[in-house]
Amino acid sequence: MEHKRKINSKNKGGRPKKGAADKLKYRLTVKMATSDYYTLKGKARSAGISAGEFLRRCMREGQVKERITPEHTGYVRQLCGMANNLNQLAHKANAAGFVTVRMECRVLVARIEELLNLILL
Incomplete structure (x- = not known):
């Protein structure tokens, strides 16, 4: 009987369970052109990671520039003039x-310095 208790209380090993923040529980479907798909696959392969992990890293570490606002478009037009x-x-x-x-x-x-300050701030 004592032998059974020893077996049941023994640490089974393995990796610890992931927390809720670390689990990958959401699935997202993305449509892309053939050239974009192969570009993604090639970049992921050269980085040595999966396409999903490549996209996750791009989302976390990459930057997407905002579109220029109509107000800033006017400033740029004035600067060109x-x-x-x-x-x-x-x-x-x-x-x-x-x-x-x-x-x-x-x-x-x-006037150019004034417009640059408006655009950059």
């Missing part, structure tokens, strides 16, 4: 001399 004006001023400066264009350049540079 200012860049064009700055090029025209540089052409004037080369043709007529720098002193006549100095003030216009300072005003444009200040």
Whole structure:
């Protein structure tokens, strides 16, 4: 009888059970083009991991850039216009001399700095 108790209380071994946060219990279906599928498989193979693990790591560690907002689009358009004006001023400066264009350049540079601060913040 004592021998049976010893067998039942013996540690069976094996790995410890995973916690609820570590279990992979959700399944997600993704549709992709053939070229995307083979790109994913190739990158996962070269990394030495499964495609699922590759996607999980990309989700955790990768970054997806946000789309540019309409407000920022307007700022970028204004910057492009200012860049064009700055090029025209540089052409004037080369043709007529720098002193006549100095003030216009300072005003444009200040406005460009203001727009960059709006975009970056």
